Amino acid sequence: MPTITSVDVCDVRFPTSLTADGSDAMNKDGDHSAVYVVLATDGTDAGGRPLTGHGITFTIGRGNDLVAEATRQLARTLVGTDVAAMAADMGGTYLSFTTDSQMRWLGPEKGVVHLALSAVMNAAWDLAGRHVGKPVWRMLADMTPEELVDVADLRYLGDVLTRDDALALLRAVEPGKAARIAELEADGYPCYTTAAGWLGYSDEKMVRLIHEQEELGLTHVKLKVGTDLEEDVRRCRLARETIGPDRALMIDANQVWDVPTAIEWVRRLAEFDPLWIEEPTSPDDILGHRKIRDAVAPVKVATGEHCHNRVMFKQFMEAGAMDFCQLDAGRLASLNEIVAVLLLAARFGVPVCPHAGGVGLCEMVQHASMLDFVAVSGTHEGRLCEYVDHLHEHFLEPVRVAGGAYQVTGEPGYNTEMRAESIARYRFPDGPYWAGVLAASPA
Numbered sequence: 301m302p303t304i305t306s307v308d309v310c311d312v313r314f315p316t317s318l319t320a321d322g323s324d325a326m327n328k329d330g331d332h333s334a335v336y337v338v339l340a341t342d343g344t345d346a347g348g349r350p351l352t353g354h355g356i357t358f359t360i361g362r363g364n365d366l367v368a369e370a371t372r373q374l375a376r377t378l379v380g381t382d383v384a385a386m387a388a389d390m391g392g393t394y395l396s397f398t399t400d401s402q403m404r405w406l407g408p409e410k411g412v413v414h415l416a417l418s419a420v421m422n423a424a425w426d427l428a429g430r431h432v433g434k435p436v437w438r439m440l441a442d443m444t445p446e447e448l449v450d451v452a453d454l455r456y457l458g459d460v461l462t463r464d465d466a467l468a469l470l471r472a473v474e475p476g477k478a479a480r481i482a483e484l485e486a487d488g489y490p491c492y493t494t495a496a497g498w499l500g501y502s503d504e505k506m507v508r509l510i511h512e513q514e515e516l517g518l519t520h521v522k523l524k525v526g527t528d529l530e531e532d533v534r535r536c537r538l539a540r541e542t543i544g545p546d547r548a549l550m551i552d553a554n555q556v557w558d559v560p561t562a563i564e565w566v567r568r569l570a571e572f573d574p575l576w577i578e579e580p581t582s583p584d585d586i587l588g589h590r591k592i593r594d595a596v597a598p599v600k601v602a603t604g605e606h607c608h609n610r611v612m613f614k615q616f617m618e619a620g621a622m623d624f625c626q627l628d629a630g631r632l633a634s635l636n637e638i639v640a641v642l643l644l645a646a647r648f649g650v651p652v653c654p655h656a657g658g659v660g661l662c663e664m665v666q667h668a669s670m671l672d673f674v675a676v677s678g679t680h681e682g683r684l685c686e687y688v689d690h691l692h693e694h695f696l697e698p699v700r701v702a703g704g705a706y707q708v709t710g711e712p713g714y715n716t717e718m719r720a721e722s723i724a725r726y727r728f729p730d731g732p733y734w735a736g737v738l739a740a741s742p743a
Contacts, residue, residue: 301383302351302743303342309372311333312722316332322690324526332658333712334659335357335367339354343383353423354714355419356422356630365577365728371419376396391453394633414466414633436635436713441631445466445471449466453636453639454640456610457614458510460614471646473678477674487705488702489666492653494509495688510543516689520548530550532565538574544666549572555606577600580592583605583606586616590620603645607631613627613641613645623651624650625641625653627655646677654685655686656686657686660691663695663697666685670706
């Protein structure tokens with residue numbers, strides 16, 4: 301049976317700051333970056349190619365090297381692991397990391413170490429999916445309720461979600477699973493676009509991109525706000541005029557406001573009928589989000605891309621502080637924690653609309669949404685998965701969007717393998733692109 305023989309970890313950065321891609325009120329000049337992990341084995345896949353696993357976590361530039369080093373510290377413990385045994389017990393593989401007392405001290409379950417764990421376990425999930433010959437969403441959806449609960453990290457959730465609660469939720473939706481898989485394969489999973497809404501874009505570029513995304517069937521548009529109220533009013537008016545009265549508009553402040561400011565600005569922007577305000581204040585301020593939610597209704601509150609872990613999601617949901625759960629596949633510690641959050645959301649009746657964009661996030665979060673629809677919530681009503689037409693050319697198996705929906709690709713794994721030429725060019729600091737930039741920079 302195949303065994304993991306080596307691990308490679310690299311720091312890959314793309315110069316998105318040059319074109320304002322990803323710009324928002326908090327992050328004006330990020331270079332979208334990834335810590336990229338490759339788990340090599342001595343085996344081959346069904347097509348006779350080397351069997352490997354590829355994992356990603358996402359940052360926006362400086363500090364990516366810190367996450368990369370923490371990732372190396374964690375990933376090297378997988379060398380010598382039997383792939384079949386790992387794939388059969390992904391819950392145990394995850395716990396082997398989260399119960400490491402010395403590494404836990406550096407988190408626990410937040411910050412650099414948790415980002416590193418995400419990268420490592422995302423690679424492990426990609427390897428497991430390739431080993432069994434299934435996309436990871438289908439690998440998980442084909443599990444029994446008992447097997448899927450064994451994957452989920454339910455630690456610290458027992459006051460609101462016990463193992464028996466989780467099993468009951470999964471068993472309740474199991475009868476319609478085959479029909480939902482068929483619907484998903486036929487129609488895909490609905491998504492919305494942020495591609496037109498970056499704060500650094502000109503009016504002309506925003507309007508052009510809205511029309512281009514509309515041609516892909518994307519009827520929900522998200523706009524970044526938060527730098528200047530009158531400018532936000534002007535841009536929201538232009539966006540609303542462009543999309544018309546019947547399409548959904550969402551706004552995203554990326555954490556830049558305090559609670560009173562958030563309430564003031566959202567009330568002013570409410571004339572443009574936004575579906576939600578995203579990250580209106582500090583991502584750690586659960587009670588602040590509840591105050592904002594109460595004050596700005598019927599505008600909804602969406603948050604979660606910077607929630608450290610499943611325990612924060614538990615508190616947000618129990619406190620009634622979020623209307624939409626925006627989990628992030630590069631911040632939570634892989635599908636083990638994502639499944640736990642999906643179960644929490646089903647327990648509290650909170651729609652899951654994952655955060656995406658960045659490097660590889662769209663490739664990964666489509667799996668979370670597909671799994672949620674097929675095996676956890678059993679619905680995509682009121683749910684959308686974020687899509688940004690951005691950096692997909694660097695992946696061997698990029699997402700496919702048509703008719704306003706992520707299309708099922710069917711390739712085994714997690715869609716996270718990057719092109720060798722992209723890694724070689726944008727590897728930091730020694731790839732040709734960054735070596736040239738650094739050489740040209742003043743000392």
